[in-house]
Amino acid sequence: MEFNNNKSIFLQIVDNITEKIANGTFPAGERIPSVRELAAEMGVNPNTIMRTFNELQSKQIIDNRRGIGYFVSPDARKSILMKKKQDFYDRVLPEFLHQAKLARVTPSELSKHLEKLNPAYYENK
Amino acid sequence: MEFNNNKSIFLQIVDNITEKIANGTFPAGERIPSVRELAAEMGVNPNTIMRTFNELQSKQIIDNRRGIGYFVSPDARKSILMKKKQDFYDRVLPEFLHQAKLARVTPSELSKHLEKLNPAYYENK
Amino acid sequence: MEFNNNKSIFLQIVDNITEKIANGTFPAGERIPSVRELAAEMGVNPNTIMRTFNELQSKQIIDNRRGIGYFVSPDARKSILMKKKQDFYDRVLPEFLHQAKLARVTPSELSKHLEKLNPAYYENK
Amino acid sequence: MEFNNNKSIFLQIVDNITEKIANGTFPAGERIPSVRELAAEMGVNPNTIMRTFNELQSKQIIDNRRGIGYFVSPDARKSILMKKKQDFYDRVLPEFLHQAKLARVTPSELSKHLEKLNPAYYENK
DNA sequence: GTGGTCTAGACCACC
DNA sequence: GTGGTCTAGACCACA
Numbered sequence: 461m462e463f464n465n466n467k468s469i470f471l472q473i474v475d476n477i478t479e480k481i482a483n484g485t486f487p488a489g490e491r492i493p494s495v496r497e498l499a500a501e502m503g504v505n506p507n508t509i510m511r512t513f514n515e516l517q518s519k520q521i522i523d524n525r526r527g528i529g530y531f532v533s534p535d536a537r538k539s540i541l542m543k544k545k546q547d548f549y550d551r552v553l554p555e556f557l558h559q560a561k562l563a564r565v566t567p568s569e570l571s572k573h574l575e576k577l578n579p580a581y582y583e584n585k
Numbered sequence: 586m587e588f589n590n591n592k593s594i595f596l597q598i599v600d601n602i603t604e605k606i607a608n609g610t611f612p613a614g615e616r617i618p619s620v621r622e623l624a625a626e627m628g629v630n631p632n633t634i635m636r637t638f639n640e641l642q643s644k645q646i647i648d649n650r651r652g653i654g655y656f657v658s659p660d661a662r663k664s665i666l667m668k669k670k671q672d673f674y675d676r677v678l679p680e681f682l683h684q685a686k687l688a689r690v691t692p693s694e695l696s697k698h699l700e701k702l703n704p705a706y707y708e709n710k
Numbered sequence: 711m712e713f714n715n716n717k718s719i720f721l722q723i724v725d726n727i728t729e730k731i732a733n734g735t736f737p738a739g740e741r742i743p744s745v746r747e748l749a750a751e752m753g754v755n756p757n758t759i760m761r762t763f764n765e766l767q768s769k770q771i772i773d774n775r776r777g778i779g780y781f782v783s784p785d786a787r788k789s790i791l792m793k794k795k796q797d798f799y800d801r802v803l804p805e806f807l808h809q810a811k812l813a814r815v816t817p818s819e820l821s822k823h824l825e826k827l828n829p830a831y832y833e834n835k
Numbered sequence: 836m837e838f839n840n841n842k843s844i845f846l847q848i849v850d851n852i853t854e855k856i857a858n859g860t861f862p863a864g865e866r867i868p869s870v871r872e873l874a875a876e877m878g879v880n881p882n883t884i885m886r887t888f889n890e891l892q893s894k895q896i897i898d899n900r901r902g903i904g905y906f907v908s909p910d911a912r913k914s915i916l917m918k919k920k921q922d923f924y925d926r927v928l929p930e931f932l933h934q935a936k937l938a939r940v941t942p943s944e945l946s947k948h949l950e951k952l953n954p955a956y957y958e959n960k
Numbered sequence: 961g962t963g964g965t966c967t968a969g970a971c972c973a974c975c
Numbered sequence: 976g977t978g979g980t981c982t983a984g985a986c987c988a989c990a
Binding site for chain 5: 593594595629630632633636
């Protein structure tokens with residue numbers, strides 16, 4: 461896996477696994493790969509994966525079964541999608557509008573750009 | 586001044602001063618307050634202000650006159666606005682669309698929200 | 711059987727079987743179900759039951775008759791009850807009082823709660 | 836600092852610091868010693884302290900100021916005492932009564948012991 | 961095999 | 976000086 465330097469690796473892995481649960485790559489109730497497997501696959505130290513798992517567990521996205529591994533929580537997908545959407549409207553969108561204002565992008569200018577992108581660019585990103 | 590823990594303090598001050606130049610609070614050619622004044626006003630270590638000034642200077646937004654202080658560069662405002670707009674389209678907007686996709690916010694849903702907000706919320710932010 | 715994630719599974723099964731001997735579900739001298747039976751019944755790996763049996767045997771609560779199975783020791787019940795009571799006064803009660811102190815629960819406050827619970831709640835738990 | 840083998844070191848340090856905040860050793864709003872200081876004082880690796888701080892921060896008991904250190908949250912003490920008391924009644928007390936029942940300690944027997952201890956032992960523990 | 965903890969040590973950005 | 980992240984490697988209990 462390729463990592464971006466702006467964000468810590470373990471948080472990028474948190475995002476990565478969260479998205480895999482959201483899009484069904486890791487289905488609800490299923491076991492996710494072991495710490496060592498993921499570490500090898502992502503070219504990262506097992507401790508880093510462990511930290512990721514701690515984070516996901518504290519968010520109640522995954523559960524642990526002793527000696528067996530980590531499993532996707534039953535309602536993880538739904539709760540992830542809900543939280544993501546809420547975060548989008550509560551934090552991402554206002555911040556975006558703030559940035560638009562600082563860049564002196566007028567609402568009409570912005571609308572024009574968003575229209576042009578709809579739906580092609582947006583869907584393929 | 587209140588700071589956000591997600592971003593380094595000196596970068597938040599860079600943004601703050603940059604915006605003050607963009608909106609004319611600090612006009613072109615004028616002297617900006619001294620390191621000590623700003624440090625006291627913002628409740629921050631003078632070293633942090635120095636770092637801010639170094640950053641602004643390297644972006645050619647302010648100039649130093651030895652023994653006198655720092656001054657807003659003649660063309661600072663125009664260049665700030667240009668860079669801001671470019672950064673908005675090159676980085677902020679794509680990232681925003683990416684976040685929208687991850688949050689499963691459809692283009693039409695997004696348009697609807699933006700319409701509702703336009704122009705009232707957006708202008709007053 | 712449902713397990714608590716704070717304690718190892720085999721120790722939870724040890725507790726479970728110990729209590730069944732204490733309350734007469736598994737009477738003295740009788741054979742207890744086989745490893746495979748218990749494993750199936752509890753939804754657990756047979757190795758885990760084996761470990762449980764080893765533990766119980768080392769505490770002289772059960773005995774093994776080769777090729778036949780495990781049997782409740784003749785004096786298991788009496789010894790379990792004695793040890794439990796001793797452990798309660800030596801370890802559980804002091805720890806409980808320590809927790810009460812950390813929670814700033816005064817002795818009188820505690821007495822009041824215990825009175826209210828006695829005997830109804832306590833007996834039916 | 837001396838550690839108990841039944842519980843992970845970082846959780847024992849969490850308890851230790853939490854109690855120090857509860858009893859006023861670390862007053863609200865004050866800075867707590869640095870990671871390196873505590874690590875040296877407790878004879879532990881700085882990473883272990885870091886893990887402790889992450890835990891305390893996620894519980895909103897301490898806050899971070901970039902480049903300066905960690906500070907006790909303004910309302911940490913009150914919230915700690917509330918949570919502790921709630922946990923005592925919700926979890927510790929029921930578990931204790933359950934243990935008493937398993938040990939076949941009758942309510943009256945228990946009351947007698949608690950009386951005897953009141954208040955001397957309890958206060959000095 | 962699984963996770964979990966801890967250490968030692970390096971390197972970084974930031975104040 | 977402060978915290979923050981990551982690696983490497985060891986050791987452990989548990990299933």
